[in-house]
Amino acid sequence: MTPYVQLEQEFRRLHAFRGALAVLRWDAAVTMPRASADVRGDQLAALETECHALLSSPRLTRLIERAEASRQGLADWQQANLREMRRERDHAIATPPSLVARLARETARAEALWLDARERNDFSVLAPQLDEVVKLTRNRAAMLGQHLGLDPYDALADEFTPGLRSREITELFATLSRRLPTLVNEALDRQLEGPAITVEGRFTPARQRALCVEVMRAVGFPFDRGRFDEAGRAFTEGVPGDIRVTTRFDPRDPFSGLLGALHETGQALYDLGLPKEWRDQPVGQDRGMALEESQSLLLEMIIGRSREFVAYLRPLLLKHYGVDGPGWSEENLYRRLNTVVRGPIRMDADELTYQAHIIVRYELEQRLLSGELPVRNLPEAWNELMDRRLGICPASDNDGCLQDIHWAQGSFGYFPSYGIGAVVAAQLWEGLREEQVGVSQEIIRGEFGSVIGWLRENVHALGAKMEVPDLVKHATGKPLHAGPYLRYLERKYLLDG
Amino acid sequence: MTPYVQLEQEFRRLHAFRGALAVLRWDAAVTMPRASADVRGDQLAALETECHALLSSPRLTRLIERAEASRQGLADWQQANLREMRRERDHAIATPPSLVARLARETARAEALWLDARERNDFSVLAPQLDEVVKLTRNRAAMLGQHLGLDPYDALADEFTPGLRSREITELFATLSRRLPTLVNEALDRQLEGPAITVEGRFTPARQRALCVEVMRAVGFPFDRGRFDEAGRAFTEGVPGDIRVTTRFDPRDPFSGLLGALHETGQALYDLGLPKEWRDQPVGQDRGMALEESQSLLLEMIIGRSREFVAYLRPLLLKHYGVDGPGWSEENLYRRLNTVVRGPIRMDADELTYQAHIIVRYELEQRLLSGELPVRNLPEAWNELMDRRLGICPASDNDGCLQDIHWAQGSFGYFPSYGIGAVVAAQLWEGLREEQVGVSQEIIRGEFGSVIGWLRENVHALGAKMEVPDLVKHATGKPLHAGPYLRYLERKYLLDG
Structure with a gap:
């Protein structure tokens, strides 16, 4: 197996882990029981650590260097893929673990203080x-x-x-x-x-949802390969092949839920249109x-x-x-x-x-x-x-x-x-x-x-x-x-x- | 760090991966879009491979052997934990990968033929x-x-x-x-x-669900650390701290949905009562x-x-x-x-x-x-x-x-x-x-x-x-x-x- 093909295997694993992370995050925002955040935190951390370990392993760096040395044998999509592999690896290893840990700690404190500061x-x-x-x-x-x-x-x-x-x-x-x-x-x-x-008026979530679904269908959102749910905020999560869109319904506002759904549908259609063979x-x-x-x-x-x-x-x-x-x-x-x-x-x-x-x-x-x-x-x-x-x-x-x-x-x-x-x-x-x-x-x-x-x-x-x-x-x-x-x-x- | 403590770390990772697997399986049965099974299959396979690699790594075996050699220094819960670690490792490595792969292939064929045989x-x-x-x-x-x-x-x-x-x-x-x-x-x-x-009568899923929820609450199912959903079959999935129960509602049968929910609630309460410090x-x-x-x-x-x-x-x-x-x-x-x-x-x-x-x-x-x-x-x-x-x-x-x-x-x-x-x-x-x-x-x-x-x-x-x-x-x-x-x-x- 050439170094490049081995790299594709490694990144396939990475993609699967990230897909799992996406489902875990979506679930945390939409379906997870209220008090289960501690359990979920452990799962997310373990998977993120695994992704980082994969990207920062010496083996991956060696494979990238060897693949780059014989780059001329690669098709243009493969060359672009190799460039993106290096970009991901560079972003992953540039920050030493000690600084990553300090940043995690200090930003967590800053987030808490931001809430305090907002309150005051x-x-x-x-x-x-x-x-x-x-x-x-x-x-x-x-x-x-x-x-x-x-x-x-x-x-x-x-x-x-x-x-x-x-x-x-x-x-x-x-x-x-x-x-x-x-x-x-x-x-x-x-x-x-x-x-x-x-x-003015009251626009129930059920009615807003039905409106959104009709519009999303018209635009082309594939409900057999995606979900649409209500959540605390509008976001898109998932991977191509399983894309999940949310929006927030305000019963006094007939438009904000729909516009949020349209915003996210734009991103979802992007994800769904990405090249399948490079998924x-x-x-x-x-x-x-x-x-x-x-x-x-x-x-x-x-x-x-x-x-x-x-x-x-x-x-x-x-x-x-x-x-x-x-x-x-x-x-x-x-x-x-x-x-x-x-x-x-x-x-x-x-x-x-x-x-x-x-x-x-x-x-x-x-x-x-x-x-x-x-x-x-x-x-x-x-x-x-x-x-x-x-x-x-x-x-x-x-x-x-x-x-x-x-x-x-x-x-x-x-x-x-x-x-x-x-x-x-x-x-x-x-x-x-x-x-x-x-x-x-x-x-x-x-x-x-x-x-x-x-x-x-x-x-x-x-x-x-x-x-x-x-x-x-x-x-x-x-x-x-x-x-x-x-x-x-x-x-x-x-x-x- | 003693070998035993290192083992606890490894199994903590394993537990997080398995928790992620549980969410992915639950999602596949309850919330996943119909046509996304291919994507999910890749995610499940990657995580299962990771779990198996963790259990079958030479490092884990070495750690178990070293921990067993100084077993007398461990408390009784720790000794039991070490015994279970070895059991998991033995189950994981006893079957060589070639046989695991053959079994996967042949059972997949057998499942398909079972469906054929059922049809005929x-x-x-x-x-x-x-x-x-x-x-x-x-x-x-x-x-x-x-x-x-x-x-x-x-x-x-x-x-x-x-x-x-x-x-x-x-x-x-x-x-x-x-x-x-x-x-x-x-x-x-x-x-x-x-x-x-x-x-006789028609018993809507909504009514059956409300009945189930009232009974489950009385029995002690913690809805803030668990979910209850309708699915194609009754099952329990998840980890202690995030336990998910499903049942199937048959509109002509006023009891089967409730009994399924009770069955699964029994297992869920078991999981929720497991010792927290050994979670x-x-x-x-x-x-x-x-x-x-x-x-x-x-x-x-x-x-x-x-x-x-x-x-x-x-x-x-x-x-x-x-x-x-x-x-x-x-x-x-x-x-x-x-x-x-x-x-x-x-x-x-x-x-x-x-x-x-x-x-x-x-x-x-x-x-x-x-x-x-x-x-x-x-x-x-x-x-x-x-x-x-x-x-x-x-x-x-x-x-x-x-x-x-x-x-x-x-x-x-x-x-x-x-x-x-x-x-x-x-x-x-x-x-x-x-x-x-x-x-x-x-x-x-x-x-x-x-x-x-x-x-x-x-x-x-x-x-x-x-x-x-x-x-x-x-x-x-x-x-x-x-x-x-x-x-x-x-x-x-x-x-x-």
């Missing part, structure tokens, strides 16, 4: 511990960077947007920051001319967080809140909710789903203002990691930047730098992938519409075959074969750029779709 | 392949016996009734076989005097199939079909099913739940005739394994023995030797544990009632604290510390014997409870 609405409760986490993460980023041959921040971001560097991200976000503030102003002015009527290999996995997010946003934001989709959706709302009246007109539903609100909280932000929240975090986390911004000064820096980028001054720490748990968890380099995902989604959408001219009419009829088919062929089926920038270029013929995203927003919010 | 109601379709399985199992039993220092059949049975040997089982079953045929005759005669009225070690596990079955039968058969339980249950039936009338009188419910029918099918057999089905299989599987009975002659031998033990002559292979899949799966030495379980249950019940004189009145009131408390103290909390015969003696003060079982049956079926 006081960042200073968290600050010293967050400082610890930032220092450890700085070490981790430096070591990871050395292994990957990247700048420290790029090394962290590489996990979420493989192949995209902060130089490009910064440029992209700079372009957005030049246009978005005025665009938000213009959209808000325009919105005053025709505000949405609020719709259990690194190259057969999704291309990271930013690409996943692009698939989610394309379905939830771009399609799911379009005039065409609203035309398709309205009869379903009437049928499942038994509602009618002016609040449920196509025009009002469209306005309702696309209302712009300048607010301090990222999770509540609409499509148009969301990007500013991301850019603020991106700028701040780089300054935190470089040491330029001391952790204790974060609240002022946060508020100042929120004002500059969005014209918002958070009234308190909870509305400001305490709103997200990510940094306390040691998660740096993750936030930009949300923003990149939105930009990628718009660029894919533009490319898709150039080739599939009939999609508008199809969506009105509740047909999504052309949309999903195009995505499958140009994105999903590529798995992790290319780096993010190459994949976008391959799919759309153009390098990743902000043009389509800004054009999409301008058309929608200034020209009304 | 013709044992000869299965016979040649079953012959293969018997031969391979004979090899396996010989090797296992050599490792464990046991006769081949005892080595197989040791997995299900640890410490009980076929000499004792044969003697026990001989005692039963002397009394049971006449007892069945007498019970059937007596039954003619007061036959049960059938109760992740071999000595902290249940004492095998026969003991599990004893806990299930004690709750389902002895308690769940007693006059006292019927008195408790009747108001709940009326409440949940909204029924009434002569069919729902205490007297008729009691008769209905304890009707004796001489039939050919084990799975349909009542408490009184069930044991004969087991004894027939026990005798036949020993003769098959020894080679005394050629596989092709099984149908005649089966029918002849069924006639002798139960006065039944199956009308066809499906009603005879084709009714169970066990042997096609290579499962030999398993059947007696059902029968032993019933005998153990009766002996425990006799011991329990001698010490807890108020249980009858408590059960009528729906109180099960004394029953479960006694079982917890005398059975559950012992885990796998003792072999089966020692455990029974420890709990009841007497060696395992048939007396209590026959007394129980005579009192119930001849003296009316």
